[in-house]
Amino acid sequence: MWKNKHVIIALIVAPILAILAWFAVGQIAGEKAQVAEPGGAYPLVARSNCRWESGECELVNNDLKMTILPLELGAQYTRLSLDSEFPLAQATFALLSDGNEVVASAEYDASPDAAAQMTVTIPTYADPEGMLRVAVTVRESLYFAEVPVVFMRPEERRFSR
Secondary structure (H helix, E strand, O other): OOOOHHHHHHHHHHHHHHHHHHHHHHHHHOOOOOOOOOOOEEEOEEOHHHOOOOOOEEEEEOOEEEEEEEEEEOOOOEEEEEEEOOOOOEEEEEEEEOOEEEEEEOEEOOOOOOOOEEEEEEOOOOOOOOEEEEEEEEOOEEEEEEEEHHHHOOOOOOOOO
16 A cells, blocks of 8 residues: 555645645635724733733733733732733723722833833732733723733742652
């Protein structure tokens, strides 16, 4: 069987054709990305690092990418940083814990190298069981997300032999 040149060529060509067909079907029948309309509301997708103790949370919607970083986690307050590639018009955070919701608006960083960086101080403790709601205005469109706050506590490095 392995001496027949038709079988060998078929074994080489078939996977290549399958991959090309997969891309062709995606181009023909796949969903096309839509341009955000001013005044529209769009969800942000939380990446996997938001669901475990990573020390950061990435939120994405097509080409819009944002990163939430915990700066300070005090007993009476929580201070977060929001970094984005696009200029942010406004950002509002709400921390939900034990049925209470505390809302705070973000402010621009004063540093000149952080054109799209905002910081927010929420006057409450970030309970590990709580949720963080984020609403951001970018180019007259509203983007929103709700993520668990478990990412705020970075995992301790564990070395094992």
